[in-house]
Amino acid sequence: MAQARIPGIRVAGVSTCVPARRIDNLAEGERYGADEVRKVVSMAGVRQRHVVDEGTTAADLCRDAAERLLTRLGWERDSVTGLLFVTQSPDYFLPSTACVLHAWLGLSDRCAAFDLGLGCSGYPYGLYVAAAMLRAGGHQRILMLHGETPSRFTDPADHATTLLFGDAGSATALETGDDEAAFCLHTDGAGREGLIIRGGAFRDRHPADPRHLALEMDGAAIFNFTIKRVPPLVADTLALAGKSVDDVDQYVFHQSNRFIMKHLAKKCGLPEARVPMTIEDTANCGGPSVAVTLTRMLDSTHDRTVMLLGYGVGLSWGSALLPIRAGTPLLHGELAALEASA
Template identity: 70%
Template sequence: MSQHRIDGLRIAGIATCVPARAENNLDPALGFDPDEVRKVVQMAGVRERRVVDPGVTAADLCFEAAEDLLERLGWERDSVSGLIFVTQSPDYFLPSTACMLHQWLGLPDDCAAFDMGLGCSGYPYGLYLAAAMLKGGGHRRILMLHGETPSRFVAPDDQATRLLFSDAGSATALELADAGRASFCLHTDGTGHAGLIIRGGAFRDRSPADPRELFLRMDGAGIFNFTIKRVPPLVRDALGLSGLTVEQVDQFVFHQSNRFIMKHLMKKCGLPDAKVPMTIEDNGNCGGPSVAVTLTRSLPAQRERTQTLMLLGYGVGLSWGAAVVELDPQATLLHRDYAGTSARRGAA
């Protein structure tokens, strides 16, 4: 069992950036049957999604979030010694998109930069990796960027996926501190890898005979069953590892998978509505970055005390994880729309 407690680190800030373009699921121009769409909207809870324009990538969204965060924190670029880019929407197969972000952000050459290929569970996994690097020695400040553009890999005529997924980027700044604690529970079940999959386009099948294999295929029923089975024990394990009760956690911030699923999870875990913020209605399911987006949109920028948060990701892989972290009143929270002024200057 992968369970870890790491003390002496601080989340200095979180910034998120979403596309300015909003797509309304009830828009007849999408070409779906209106009655069927209303059923999907009622169940999944997604009325509106944020969708990138052609040529805009997850790295672009993360770049703007990171620039905002570094400027607000006043961090010198030379003080950042680690850059992790969590994504399944890279700019290229190679080089690592993190290397391009390293250039765009003007980070020093003694900064370790690499990609991490996880999706829905990527936010707690990324936090764990950043925390382990900080405590492992040699690092004082790390940027963990998590961005996805699922709208780019759903088939335009697939109602089940197109009406669900949206795009977002995030940047989380972590640093060593005298206080602060975090607990992590991380899990994988690779036997379910085909539940969410794009079969074509990579090196297993570069040019599939069926072009639909270049788009996401989702086993909706299988993913629902996996989530309902795996997430409630995850919540219990994370509470036990951190030594907390439900009452002592201020917010349970779920990956915004689907409103129907989240309501089921809340009921099975005994979580009150007031402790489970949701942003899925007007932001859709943007994959793992939805955890960060929900944080920056639901928590007040001005807070009087330290908040204890459980951050939960689950899905593609199959993979699931939880991070119980503290967010002090001085931590920065930023959210905005993409301005289109990003790193095109440095693109290859």
Template identity: 40%
Template sequence: MNPLNTPAGKHVRVDHVALRGVVSASPRTEVRNQDLTDRFSPELIEEIGKMTGVRARRVAAENQTTSDLAEAAARELLADLGWEADSVDALVFVSQTPDYRLPATACALQSRLQLGTHCAAFDVNLGCSGYVYGLWLASRLIDGHAVKRVLLLAGDTSSKLVNPDDRATALLFGDAGTATALEYDANAPATPYVLGTDGRGEMNLIIPKSTYRGACGTTPALPESHPDYLYMNGPEVFNFTIRSVPLMVNAVLEGAGKTVNDIGAALFHQANAFMLKHIAKKLKLPAEKFPLNIDRFGNTSSATIPLLMSTMEDRQALAGDVVMAGFGVGYSWAAALVSLQQMRVCRWVEV
């Protein structure tokens, strides 16, 4: 086996990249689980809340898209950092809820943010693992000397994808958009990544009525699912996560010669509180290094990790190295050991 390829995933390293700032944007509208008693019984709401950890979520307005949230976050970030719009060399938009089938939402955001026409812009269709994959892609552009500054915009408005009567998803998913600034820095420490995919899980987290697959008459039939809405096979996703995430996190730490004692925090995709606490126990992570915000924001897909950073009360935990781990739809997973010593901006806004 190639030493870079392990059961945990592919091991890669990126040099000379500094994460300068993160701004996360949430919709102003808060929906509490207890507000949904017209659809679900109080007993069921309490049961699901205990399992998922979700007590409230931010939900986008009918005319508010992921790009609107990401744009607001990006404007705040550029202003906070003092970056001129023309200084941004690339824009990467990570989302599974783009504005259009085409053109790429990244192109629209380049115009709306008034970035230079020299700016490369493209979309990445990833969900739960998307933020860490986006960091890797943006960093490789910089490490490869193609660009010096990159805006990574990641987020989803998953509330628009769920069946409002589906107990498995309606009480779980929230909305958010985020912006992360990355820049070339010759003195930045190396960032190790572990990346992996197992497409055998494609049917376990899916919107069955895909535009083109459905047009071919081959929309998959799944139990108790509506083809137009998000379907989640909770037990299978749980088993995948418990199996894959500890392996991935240990691999990225071992590759860097670190242990959980050497990190300030483990920033995990906010998928399900019960599942995350189980993983933390397996990894022997103390509670103070394992922040959660799923109770306030729900599962915001590709936005969860930067949103977690932006809303953490203990900012001292972000002063050094942190592990970031994304995992889910695909199946897809990615982890990184990221230095935040050079991060100058980290905040949350409502729009």
């Protein structure tokens, strides 16, 4: 089992960014049918989605989040020795989008930069890699960026996906410190077809069926996977960290679906007040939804212990349990339409 307790780290700040463009799902009744739209709003909980304009990418959202965070922290660019970009919405097949972001952010050539190809579970996985790099030595400060633009790979004719997903980017700053994080990470690749884009990459570069260039989702399979896998993940993470349910101030779930999250909270015995949700007005924006919920809902005026939970495409699921110290910057903002980044 992939479990680890990693000491000697500290979350210095988190920043998130969503597009300024908003779409009200209830206004989509003529397009998808009023009954279907109401069903998505009432069950999944998505009333409003933030969606990028053509030409805006996950990297643009993460760049904005990172710039605001670096400015707030006052970090010198040369002090950042690691840059991770977690995404399944890259700007290019090659080079790694992390290299593009490295240039945009003006980081030193002594900074390691690379992409991690993960989606819904990406936030805890990215934190794990960053924490492990800090613990291994040679790094003092790392930026972990996690961004997705699911709106760019949904089929507009498929209301089950189009009405569910929004876009977001995040930047998390980690450095050496006195805190410890506990991680549990899992994979079940046999379930990979539950969420998949079949075409466009090198398995099927130019699919005969253009629908294979869009996201396909087996909703029932993903629901069953989540209900089966996430409750043991919560229990295992608490056991690894030596904590009880009441020791954790907030359980921040990937904002997959309101009905699913409420079901999970009940099954795990979690107080509803400790399970914040942002899905109503920022939709399911993939893995970055964990960071978006953290920045929008966590009160950082006092020390808080949080469990961060990601689960979905892969199939992949993971957790991170760690402290967020009082005064830690938690920033959230919107990105206006912008010219394509050079």
